[in-house]
Amino acid sequence: MKQHEISPEVITDLIQFLSPNVHHNLRQQALDYIIGLSASDQFNVIFQANDFLLGQSLCQLICEDNANGNDILPTLINATATDVICVKYVISNMELIQRLIEYCRVGDEQRSLNAGKILSNLSLHFPDRLYDVLVKEWDDFIADIIKRLNDSVFYDSTKYLGYVLINLTSIASIRCLLCQKFVQQMLPLMDYNKRPERCLIVIDILRNMCFENSCHSVLLDENDELLSTLLKPLADVSDNLDDGEIEKLPIQLQYYEGHRCQDSLITNKIIESLYQVSIFLVPKLWIVHGGREYLSVFCDILLSSSLGMLLLHRYYLLVLCAVLTLNDRAKAKTTMPVILTFSIDKLFN
Numbered sequence: 001m002k003q004h005e006i007s008p009e010v011i012t013d014l015i016q017f018l019s020p021n022v023h024h025n026l027r028q029q030a031l032d033y034i035i036g037l038s039a040s041d042q043f044n045v046i047f048q049a050n051d052f053l054l055g056q057s058l059c060q061l062i063c064e065d066n067a068n069g070n071d072i073l074p075t076l077i078n079a080t081a082t083d084v085i086c087v088k089y090v091i092s093n094m095e096l097i098q099r100l101i102e103y104c105r106v107g108d109e110q111r112s113l114n115a116g117k118i119l120s121n122l123s124l125h126f127p128d129r130l131y132d133v134l135v136k137e138w139d140d141f142i143a144d145i146i147k148r149l150n151d152s153v154f155y156d157s158t159k160y161l162g163y164v165l166i167n168l169t170s171i172a173s174i175r176c177l178l179c180q181k182f183v184q185q186m187l188p189l190m191d192y193n194k195r196p197e198r199c200l201i202v203i204d205i206l207r208n209m210c211f212e213n214s215c216h217s218v219l220l221d222e223n224d225e226l227l228s229t230l231l232k233p234l235a236d237v238s239d240n241l242d243d244g245e246i247e248k249l250p251i252q253l254q255y256y257e258g259h260r261c262q263d264s265l266i267t268n269k270i271i272e273s274l275y276q277v278s279i280f281l282v283p284k285l286w287i288v289h290g291g292r293e294y295l296s297v298f299c300d301i302l303l304s305s306s307l308g309m310l311l312l313h314r315y316y317l318l319v320l321c322a323v324l325t326l327n328d329r330a331k332a333k334t335t336m337p338v339i340l341t342f343s344i345d346k347l348f349n
Helices: 008-016 024-037 043-063 069-082 084-091 094-106 109-125 127-137 141-150 156-168 172-181 183-190 196-210 213-219 225-234 243-247 264-276 278-288 292-303 305-311 315-324 329-348
Strands: none
Touching: 008 024, 008 043, 024 043, 024 069, 043 069, 043 084, 043 094, 069 084, 069 109, 084 094, 084 109, 094 109, 094 127, 109 127, 109 156, 127 156, 141 156, 141 172, 141 183, 141 196, 156 196, 172 183, 172 196, 172 213, 183 196, 183 225, 196 213, 196 264, 225 264
């Protein structure tokens, strides 16, 4: 028998100690042992053994009102973290999913946190199935999650509900719904200085929304709110723009006095978002904002100082910059050699 492998007989014996009829101390010892096992690499095998005998017992205990579900939830967190077979089994238990959603809606912080971690794992693999249950069990759950993200106090449980929402944006209808109703509530969360964790969640959501072509006309409205919000972390008060160039910027950027975001994770995701909307963005900038001059300023912001050194090695930025400079040969001649030289250097060093 391999190290850490447990025989089916041992699993059966353990499950017998989980019965509500067993003395509390013995039952707790069995639970503690199983919770310890759940951190091992073999737990997914143990969870599935004997036709999910242990998995069934743990799920049943969580669903029982007289069980201390909060002690058992970590076992499901670990079981669903890496193994899609375990995820599929757990998400098929409707009563359990309903209980987890209830914990997230009205439970205490620790229980809500553990339930949120499990729902986050489930939504990563089966977003459609989880969404179907959420719609039935949690009225206005999207609005509620976004409201929690905007609350003055940011709980860890809210962070995992944010991850659930990120995973649900793999569904086209969710992307469209968010675009139509919730963009205004999400944009203030892009303040990476005051709310870095929330900023990471929201930029993931916005980036996924940018993959939905049908949303581009709404996202890039005449007020330029999304575009300005995405560009702010890339801009810096010390950028060398003259008065004429500043006047061509969206009004929200003309008076910007902040500094460029130094978190490469955030800036890379912003560039991914801009890349996704670039096909719609270029004609918008050309027609609405005065054409070549505005594109020139837009390129300057993207390519300015350390930002360019940070991001130009991302190959798809080459495509974006090529599109943006397509109608300005002079800028293309000066910027593209720099882009190509730096990118080649990054690729081979």
